[in-house]
Amino acid sequence: MLLTIDCGNTNTVFSIWDGERFLCTLRTSTEHQRTADQYYVWLSALLAHHRIPLDINAVIISSTVPRVVFNLRVLSDRYFNTRPLVVGRPECLLPRMPRVDEGTQVGPDRLVNSAGAFDRYGGNLIVVDFGTATTFDVVAEDGAYVGGVIAPGVNLSLQALHEAAAALPHVDVTKPQKVIGTNTVACMQSGVFWGYVGLVRGICDRIRGEYDKPMRIISTGGLAPLFQQGDTLYDEFDEFLTIHGLRIIHDYNKAQGTA
Numbered sequence: 001m002l003l004t005i006d007c008g009n010t011n012t013v014f015s016i017w018d019g020e021r022f023l024c025t026l027r028t029s030t031e032h033q034r035t036a037d038q039y040y041v042w043l044s045a046l047l048a049h050h051r052i053p054l055d056i057n058a059v060i061i062s063s064t065v066p067r068v069v070f071n072l073r074v075l076s077d078r079y080f081n082t083r084p085l086v087v088g089r090p091e092c093l094l095p096r097m098p099r100v101d102e103g104t105q106v107g108p109d110r111l112v113n114s115a116g117a118f119d120r121y122g123g124n125l126i127v128v129d130f131g132t133a134t135t136f137d138v139v140a141e142d143g144a145y146v147g148g149v150i151a152p153g154v155n156l157s158l159q160a161l162h163e164a165a166a167a168l169p170h171v172d173v174t175k176p177q178k179v180i181g182t183n184t185v186a187c188m189q190s191g192v193f194w195g196y197v198g199l200v201r202g203i204c205d206r207i208r209g210e211y212d213k214p215m216r217i218i219s220t221g222g223l224a225p226l227f228q229q230g231d232t233l234y235d236e237f238d239e240f241l242t243i244h245g246l247r248i249i250h251d252y253n254k255a256q257g258t259a
């Protein structure tokens, strides 16, 4: 079975692919201090709970946090006796190479999202991923990542307001009843919710204006459906886009003899 690991700046998602489907998806916070042994204890307990055998013979990792890769490599070597594929490393091939400025280290999550989205939806896409940062990835007709946009994430924006202004509390994002807030929390929620609806719509419109063909918009990330309630922002929401992309890249490397 294949273990896919998608490590973001906030959370790390482990999924198990049995050759036909993903059997489970497990989430833990991203902490670079966590050791291979700690990962293994956590993973084996949860797999036992889900009655999934631990016979992993392949591992693929995408990490936006370079420091965590070391311990995930040790996990893979020590407990599964396999060398992991690490997206973004030269030995991990991509179905399409990104076309960006020389020397740019594209976030591996964006390369993975592009590969997953191209496989599912074809080319000429905007992929919007609501993570720690909100990223917009442009996927060309041939499936290559050709650039995009990085915006501050939703929770990061709320946290920044709280940290920078003494009188502003910590609040969670939600769709407010009205635009005009009549208390502090409602005002903050309105600013972030409607501000974000405008941000997503505005950026997608401008990308479409710069791109020479019609594009579809695919969204992913737990917060994506919330913003669709404010306006029709995307054509599809795909919760499993990143793990699908990891599997596609793994299969590609297997076919090429590099995995």
Ligand SMILES: Nc1ncnc2c1ncn2[C@@H]1O[C@H](COP(=O)(O)OP(=O)(O)O)[C@@H](O)[C@H]1O
Binding pocket: 007, 008, 009, 010, 011, 012, 130, 131, 132, 133, 153, 155, 221, 222, 223
């Ligand atoms: N379904 C959800 N509802 C509310 N908040 C969510 C949901 N999913 C993720 N988040 C929050 O969104 C932020 C980004 O999470 P995540 O997508 O895991 O980021 P990353 O991939 O960068 O680690 C985090 O603060 C997380 O707690």
Ligand SMILES: CC(C)(COP(=O)(O)O)[C@@H](O)C(=O)NCCC(=O)O
Binding pocket: 007, 008, 009, 010, 064, 104, 105, 106, 107, 108, 109, 110, 130, 131, 132, 133, 134, 135, 150
């Ligand atoms: C933009 C990101 C921080 C998003 O990461 P995430 O929100 O998934 O943790 C990540 O893709 C990254 O570190 N990118 C490197 C720069 C780039 O993609 O051009």
Ligand SMILES: [K+]
Binding pocket: 008, 109, 129, 130, 131, 132
């Ligand atoms: K992510």
